[in-house]
Amino acid sequence: MSKSNWRLGLAAGIAMAFAFCSNQGFAASKSEIEAQFQIWLANDLWPEAKAKGISKATFDQAFAGVTLNFDLPDLVMPGEEPKTPQKQAQSEFGSPGKYFNTKTVNAVTSGGTARAGQYGRILKAVESKYGVPGEIALAIWGRESGFGSVKIPYNAFTVLGTKAFMATRKDMFRGELVAALEIIEKGYIGAGSMKSSWAGALGQPQFMPTSYLEHAVDFDGDGKRDIWNSVPDTLGSIAHYLAQYGWQRGRDWGYEVNVPESVSCALEGPDQGKPFAAWAKLGIARVNGKPFPSGETKREGFLLMPAGRHGPAFIVTKNFYVLKEYNMSDLYALFIGHAGDRIAHGAAEFSAGWGDVGGLYRSDIAGLQKTLEKKGYDAGGADGFPGFKTRRSIGDWQAKQGMAPTCFPDKDLIKAIG
Template sequence: MSDLRRRSLFLLPALAVAAPARAQQGSFDSFLEGVGAEARRNGISATTIQRALSNIRPNDRVIELDRRQPEGTMTWDTYRDRAVSQQRIDNGRRMAMDNRPLLQSLEARYRVPARIMLAIWGIETSYGTNTGGFNVVEALATLAWEGRRASFFRAELMAALRILDAGHVAPERMRGSWAGAMGHPQFMPTSFERLAVDADGDGRKDIWDSRADALGSIGNYLSRSGWREGERWGREVLLPAGFDTSQATRENVRPVRDWARAGVTTTDGSSLAGSDMPGAVMLPGGPTGSQQAFLVFHNFNVIRRYNPSNYYATAVGLISDRVM
């Protein structure tokens, strides 16, 4: 999970969270014994268990990051300016040119626009340049042992062991975020099991070192989430004076022509009057924040399946409109 997925962060003093992990070192060893026993019962090989669980210890930094508390809320304008930066757009355009044949083939296979796959790749890991440096098994084991959301992270840890046992990646290469999100698309292990693909046909689903597999997995994720081919995600609009902002919610879906009758207009001057496509007016900054408004459609909500944030989905849409 990239930092842009978080609207705010509060850093607890490192010493306040490091001590408990060290104090419970013995119990962590017992925890790993239980994990190993469960893994063996589920058919994971002794070799995989030994390689993955040997020489790992509670990671104090992971615990520190997990215990951060919100300090405030990042505004839409601040998030947009960071996420939809000119550098990210320029890099996306270069990636579009460098990977054009691959993107065209993936677009044809998954019926998801290449520009959307690129935009998610760009926000998640800056096109693969920031995939995370944590040992995923160690991070997940730390979180599963530490107690908060233990069952969730234990399930992710078991999925990570199954991925290793299947030979998709070596233990030393299975690196990602402090919370266990992996590779270029930042998939959690259970998402990897459901949605990662072997797009390059080499027998492995390698979202760490294969651009084909990484981008194909993003495309498959969106396709399986209900992407509608040929429909746009949304578009920026202008609201009339006096517009009732309580009507600006994703749930308030109406035919576009109805929004046109209410005085909603496009920023580029094109007409909305003739369309019966269902859409919702959405203010990413909320009714009291920035008044930048968007008319969003079904595919906007599909992007939110990847990350359930209006900020995130809008940023993906805006980048996609600029990179290709």
């Protein structure tokens, strides 16, 4: 019997064993799952990798000694159905203000300020080439990896292999796993040195492998895109990422503003932009008393109220939404912009405080979104995240009920709208 036929026979035998266990109500043991993983690597993943130009030497080197990590989150054991978490406590589901805790903001700000001087020449070169201000690149670097101080302990092929084999988003991680093999094949880093987070993000900028291939750059000129050890490559790669997503040179990300009660918080969103002059005509003004820059008068700005009427408000530029491409969260993009301002100008805290709202789980918000959509509102889907479509739908519903719009979910609102 040929080796390939033997492997196929073994794979079929293991699959039959799993089917038997499932039918009998028995959970497969970790050793059985591990055996299936090794067969999957050889008979399923390897043919795809080979077709993408990965050599057998690279493949074997990447997976030498790699076994499943059963402690990673979001795994679905073979034969089991995905489980939905009953409780969630991420900051996005509580008061948005928790995302801006003083310790984290100060760490990024002070660390960025110190490095602005230390790496001034590099930052100037990065901004000259990509148009992204150095303080923005520093803020992302600090937020993602503590300026390289946070340990990135996992073997990337262990994480990506485990998740590609049995995570809730197997197809996505499979693509990332093949991309990681391409990185090794191209010689950018050795397999043993490719460290990642528990989610498979690489290096100091925390790029997924596909993002690494598209956005990482060799800014120090040594022939490698070393986002694990090289500060120039790290800063250059972050700026290149933002530039490729459309960062507009010479524009700020946005400005904190006061929004009169006469202006509805439901005007929020990237699809409801107005010229800065039009926002000013509505009575919206910067909290520091300065006018909007004259260069922005005819350019489009967008209302952002991440906590509705329970927190600070902003008129942001398209660069804010470029920051969101790094992490699809309004709060993340706002954190980066705010920290960047503090690094560059020593800016103060937000003028308006964050209200003590929240205490909801993702399932609570998802239920609210379903209710809103049944009533004809576009809440952006029932994903459990209170994004701008959900916030403004809440505001529109409240206004129709004769209520003062707050544009943010809370327990009383859920009871009222249900």
